[in-house]
Amino acid sequence: MLRFVAIRVALLVLGLLVAAVLIFLTLRVLPGDVAQVIGGTRATAEQVARIRTGLGLDRPIPVQFLDWIGGVLHGDLGRSLITGTPVATELGAKLAVTLPLAGLSLVLGLGLGIPLGVLSAVLHRRVGGFLIAAAAQAVAAVPVVFAGVLLVLLLGAWLHLLPVQGFPLDGWREPGRAFASLILPALTIGVVEGAVVLRFTRSATLEALGQDHVRTAAAKGMTMTRALVTHGLPGVLLSVIAVIGLEIAALLVGAVIVESLFQLPGVGRMLVTDVANRDLEKVQSELLVLTGLILVVGAVVDVLHRVLDPRLREQA
Amino acid sequence: MTLVVRGLTVRFGGRTAVDGVSFTVPDGGRLGIIGGSGSGKSLTTLAILGLLPEGATATGSVLLDGVELLGMRERELARIRGLRVGVVFQDPQTALNPLRTVGRQLAEPLRLHGLATRRQQRAEAVRLAALVRLPDPEQLVDLYPHQLSGGQRQRVAIGIALACAPGLLLADEPTTALDVTTQAAILALFDGLVEDTGASLVFVTHDLAVLARISTDVLVLSEGRAIESGPVERILGAPQQPVTAALVAAARATSFRADES
Amino acid sequence: MTWLREVLRRPAGAFGAVVIVLLVAAAVVAVFWTPQDPFETDPFHRWLGPSAAHLFGTDRVGRDIFSYVFAATRTTVLVAVLSSVVAALVGLLLASIGALGPRWVREPVAVLIDVLIAFPVLLIAIMLSAVLGASLGTVITAVGIGFGVNIARVARGEIRRVARTGYVLAGRASGLGPWRSLTDHVLPNIAPVFIVQLSLSAGVAVLSEAGLSFLGYGAPPSTPSWGRLLSDLQNYVTIYPLTVVWPGLAITVSVLAFNLFGDALREATDPRLRSSRRRSER
Numbered sequence: 001m002l003r004f005v006a007i008r009v010a011l012l013v014l015g016l017l018v019a020a021v022l023i024f025l026t027l028r029v030l031p032g033d034v035a036q037v038i039g040g041t042r043a044t045a046e047q048v049a050r051i052r053t054g055l056g057l058d059r060p061i062p063v064q065f066l067d068w069i070g071g072v073l074h075g076d077l078g079r080s081l082i083t084g085t086p087v088a089t090e091l092g093a094k095l096a097v098t099l100p101l102a103g104l105s106l107v108l109g110l111g112l113g114i115p116l117g118v119l120s121a122v123l124h125r126r127v128g129g130f131l132i133a134a135a136a137q138a139v140a141a142v143p144v145v146f147a148g149v150l151l152v153l154l155l156g157a158w159l160h161l162l163p164v165q166g167f168p169l170d171g172w173r174e175p176g177r178a179f180a181s182l183i184l185p186a187l188t189i190g191v192v193e194g195a196v197v198l199r200f201t202r203s204a205t206l207e208a209l210g211q212d213h214v215r216t217a218a219a220k221g222m223t224m225t226r227a228l229v230t231h232g233l234p235g236v237l238l239s240v241i242a243v244i245g246l247e248i249a250a251l252l253v254g255a256v257i258v259e260s261l262f263q264l265p266g267v268g269r270m271l272v273t274d275v276a277n278r279d280l281e282k283v284q285s286e287l288l289v290l291t292g293l294i295l296v297v298g299a300v301v302d303v304l305h306r307v308l309d310p311r312l313r314e315q316a
Numbered sequence: 317m318t319l320v321v322r323g324l325t326v327r328f329g330g331r332t333a334v335d336g337v338s339f340t341v342p343d344g345g346r347l348g349i350i351g352g353s354g355s356g357k358s359l360t361t362l363a364i365l366g367l368l369p370e371g372a373t374a375t376g377s378v379l380l381d382g383v384e385l386l387g388m389r390e391r392e393l394a395r396i397r398g399l400r401v402g403v404v405f406q407d408p409q410t411a412l413n414p415l416r417t418v419g420r421q422l423a424e425p426l427r428l429h430g431l432a433t434r435r436q437q438r439a440e441a442v443r444l445a446a447l448v449r450l451p452d453p454e455q456l457v458d459l460y461p462h463q464l465s466g467g468q469r470q471r472v473a474i475g476i477a478l479a480c481a482p483g484l485l486l487a488d489e490p491t492t493a494l495d496v497t498t499q500a501a502i503l504a505l506f507d508g509l510v511e512d513t514g515a516s517l518v519f520v521t522h523d524l525a526v527l528a529r530i531s532t533d534v535l536v537l538s539e540g541r542a543i544e545s546g547p548v549e550r551i552l553g554a555p556q557q558p559v560t561a562a563l564v565a566a567a568r569a570t571s572f573r574a575d576e577s
Numbered sequence: 578m579t580w581l582r583e584v585l586r587r588p589a590g591a592f593g594a595v596v597i598v599l600l601v602a603a604a605v606v607a608v609f610w611t612p613q614d615p616f617e618t619d620p621f622h623r624w625l626g627p628s629a630a631h632l633f634g635t636d637r638v639g640r641d642i643f644s645y646v647f648a649a650t651r652t653t654v655l656v657a658v659l660s661s662v663v664a665a666l667v668g669l670l671l672a673s674i675g676a677l678g679p680r681w682v683r684e685p686v687a688v689l690i691d692v693l694i695a696f697p698v699l700l701i702a703i704m705l706s707a708v709l710g711a712s713l714g715t716v717i718t719a720v721g722i723g724f725g726v727n728i729a730r731v732a733r734g735e736i737r738r739v740a741r742t743g744y745v746l747a748g749r750a751s752g753l754g755p756w757r758s759l760t761d762h763v764l765p766n767i768a769p770v771f772i773v774q775l776s777l778s779a780g781v782a783v784l785s786e787a788g789l790s791f792l793g794y795g796a797p798p799s800t801p802s803w804g805r806l807l808s809d810l811q812n813y814v815t816i817y818p819l820t821v822v823w824p825g826l827a828i829t830v831s832v833l834a835f836n837l838f839g840d841a842l843r844e845a846t847d848p849r850l851r852s853s854r855r856r857s858e859r
Contacts, residue, residue: 015692022696026704125370137840141780141833143787145804146825149811153818212410215367219405220476221398221428223390224367231413238415246694253699257788261811272792275707283707287700294695310460311414 012299019291078281087285098266102251108190117201139195148188148261165263185262189254204239208232245301317483324376326359335540346517348531356540357520366393398425402477406489408469412461419457425479444475467498484516524567536560583845590841596834604654615645633823649801660782661775663721668728676736698723706794716795724778735767769846776839780832787828
């Protein structure tokens, strides 16, 4: 077991490294020139060159890469090429919005998707089960953007229930208002991703319904339903855990979109702005953090899955 | 425990898989049900306890000690399953829950019917494991199914079926998925345990040799219908229906070759 | 093509197929003709509701929404088809190397695939558009790589499974080279799984294009796109709610069609389901 964890951590580190290289290389092919952006349209070639040297952009690529990675390992994610503020501090503030958003979306998605998925599988011979499954199919096809707009219409504008856009300036120091501003965005992502989780849970439960050991359990002295719930569901939940790793990626993507739609000061919206500004240092660190989050969650899920499934526990 | 089946009909997948089958198992009797694939023998057994696969419907009459089982509500059937009727299924690979220890699965029937408390679980599981001659019962009950061999898993399945000392045992081809040497051992175990507990037995198989070994009476099924029934010696010695005769001839041919070698 | 018949037998599959055909037909027609010029602005007829002249009404600058939505089918179909092609090539290539190559190649490719999967399509697209600028090409490449890696992971497992089956090994033993073995034996067997993934990738492509165009990374303003329209209209949604419904529904129905078709395809070609159908008939 320990050996597996060690290997998995090593793979995680390797993955982060590969991601860093890929991100760095892709961005350095950038045709746009940050120094030019900073200098402005009326800067002379000399001034632009001086800005470039000042920012260290004229050093050889491998040196710049090692410099960046070295900084990351010390918690220094570089400085914005345009404003000079350290990326780490700004990222911290934005993560305080994006992470709770992603977390809330995950809770909503699982909370909606798993029970409804199980229900639609148990009722799969009745109209109810079919309707749930069909609705999930339709919802999963809705682009996050459209879902957000619809929810804004339904809950925000017409019913005037929740704040429609923005995040309080004081941030989490006003926890009630802050949380309220995250509800609609989280619901948007949660409902769409919940539909995906629902379909997966449904098919896993349908498989469990036909499993022999569920029948054996019933033969011991239970109703089939109880056998399914006590013996079939744990297996279903186990496979859902395996899927959560992939869900995280979808959640972060959803966050990028809803942050733009709902004007939330999160990492996603920051990323969009920084790319428009060609602010390399920020973009590469932001992408690394986001990808890193996905890889870490993936590794944690892998280990968790291994721990929980006795069949996998002793394999090398 | 007596089992009286009258006119059992099972419809599955748009076909009539079991067509008006009737038989009686007296107290302590041992009925072997034999037939080729597609004869409906498995479905017949599953129908007794309402364990048919989804989409299958059963009509007719199944009387367990005079109580009608067909059409009984799930909750009441649950009280009979395991306690008064035990079942051993065909495939040891898939019949056990991969996520629970063998011990917990052995003791579960006892817990379900209130015959053992949580604290007594482990001791009961060890007792059952020893009953089915599993090696090293104290250690084995903490293992998971995937850590056992096929034969060992089937012993666990038998242990589960016998846990509450039921009066009737249903066995759906319990040795078919095992290799020949294990088959013989499991069969011997089965024979001994049924003898000791005095339970009635319904044993489904497609193998005549197994049938001869374990049952006193035989029911021959073909394409869902009962073809012939009677004591095992008569069926084997003087089969009256062509289907039965063919079965006997085929079996004799194989055993002949074994004799010659 | 029995699988096609199987797919069409199912109502979901038939629905998906019909919508896809309609979509492609609309796209082809839209190359030559649209009811009105989708980009023609008409400041005197802004924010009109649906009418005979403007089936979906008009937008902020007076463009006919129906014509715009109709014209955008070209973009949608183009993105869906090209992304799937790129994804198929990327996926097949990576999967084949990752499954059949020598050991020192297989391991790194496996790691590469697992890392790349962590890069969501959107992040890849953002990265690429930062480099290449916003365009449909960016979207297609990003979806192609992003989903291609997913296909690679699925296909790699399938290829390894098939490559170990008895008759493939027998083929190798009788002298078939690895490439012939691949084309003659392995590919036809993974084809069903592969085709299903392609259908799903088309759905992903449409969703990605919508999201990316919404953020400004996809279609340029001169190219009609449902995502872009959503972006234009969403600021005024509280005042003119009906307008966003048209592009939103268009995207949803298209993605739904691809997904339903893919699901029906999966059911029709899954050998496990086929054998269980046979079992129930015994």
